[in-house]
Amino acid sequence: MGAQALSVFAFVFLAEWSIFAAAFSQALDSDFTFTLPAGRKECFYQTMKKDASLEIEYQVLDGAGLDVDFVLFSPSGDILATDHRKSDGVHTMETQDGDYMFCFDNSFSSVSEKIIFFELILDNMEDGMEGDPEDWREYVQGTDLLDMKLEDILESINNVKARLGKSVQIQTILRAFEARDRNLQESNYERVNLWSATNLVVMVLVSSVQVYMLRSLFDDRRKTRT
Numbered sequence: 001m002g003a004q005a006l007s008v009f010a011f012v013f014l015a016e017w018s019i020f021a022a023a024f025s026q027a028l029d030s031d032f033t034f035t036l037p038a039g040r041k042e043c044f045y046q047t048m049k050k051d052a053s054l055e056i057e058y059q060v061l062d063g064a065g066l067d068v069d070f071v072l073f074s075p076s077g078d079i080l081a082t083d084h085r086k087s088d089g090v091h092t093m094e095t096q097d098g099d100y101m102f103c104f105d106n107s108f109s110s111v112s113e114k115i116i117f118f119e120l121i122l123d124n125m126e127d128g129m130e131g132d133p134e135d136w137r138e139y140v141q142g143t144d145l146l147d148m149k150l151e152d153i154l155e156s157i158n159n160v161k162a163r164l165g166k167s168v169q170i171q172t173i174l175r176a177f178e179a180r181d182r183n184l185q186e187s188n189y190e191r192v193n194l195w196s197a198t199n200l201v202v203m204v205l206v207s208s209v210q211v212y213m214l215r216s217l218f219d220d221r222r223k224t225r226t
Contacts, residue, residue: 029165031119031172033061036068036106038113043103046120048075048095053123056102059088059176062183063114069105074098087180115183117176121169 036042048054060066070083072091075098081091085108106114 028122028125029119029168029172031117033115033117036063036104036114036116038109038111039107041103041105041107043101045099045101046122047099048097048122049125050095050097052095052125053092053121054095054100055090055092055121055123056118057088057090057121057173058104058116058118059173059180061115061117061176061180063106064109064112066114066180066184068114068116069108071103071105073101073103075100117179119169119172119176121165 034042046054056072058068058070060068065085066087067085068083068087069085070081070089071079072081074080075096080093080100083089104114104116104118
């Protein structure tokens with residue numbers, strides 16, 4: 001009887017571990033940073049399944065104006081979302097089968113290139129576990145050997161997965177904000193140094209002119225006449 005209980009416990013542990021792995025593999029998260037040259041447009045493609053979820057978040061980290069045009073197309077070519085000269089944006093939608101295309105457009109800028117960060121979060125992209133989960137679930141419930149509810153464990157695991165995914169997403173967004181703020185501060189620092197040097201040169205020139213004018217007022221003009 002002890003061996004049977006041990007085998008059932010091992011079966012339950014493997015089943016729970018399968019649920020744990022499946023729950024954490026359902027959400028796919030990826031982020032990219034690229035340079036968009038002036039006057040250029042870059043497009044990306046993402047293959048999605050039906051009844052899945054696609055979330056796109058982007059930020060302009062560096063470049064004059066910190067803005068870019070954004071457009072998202074459905075697999076049929078319809079425009080789902082557009083942004084005009086924005087520094088950041090978030091778009092979430094339920095998807096159908098096919099390739100979704102999203103583009104970043106910097107054609108309105110003829111001089112400044114942009115550094116763009118974007119993140120893709122894909123939910124419900126897995127087909128699920130192989131086999132019928134109800135078979136082993138009914139078997140475990142019929143044994144009454146373990147004082148636990150598999151539904152509660154599954155719900156707890158899904159909650160942990162959701163919170164961890166949200167934490168990773170927030171940390172990634174904060175890093176992007178930090179990079180953008182750092183680039184902005186470095187740009188302001190260079191600008192302040194440039195104008196400080198310019199003001200210093202102007203002050204030296206003005207001081208020299210003032211000294212020359214004052215000295216010319218006190219020159220003895222009688223010497224020049226004699």
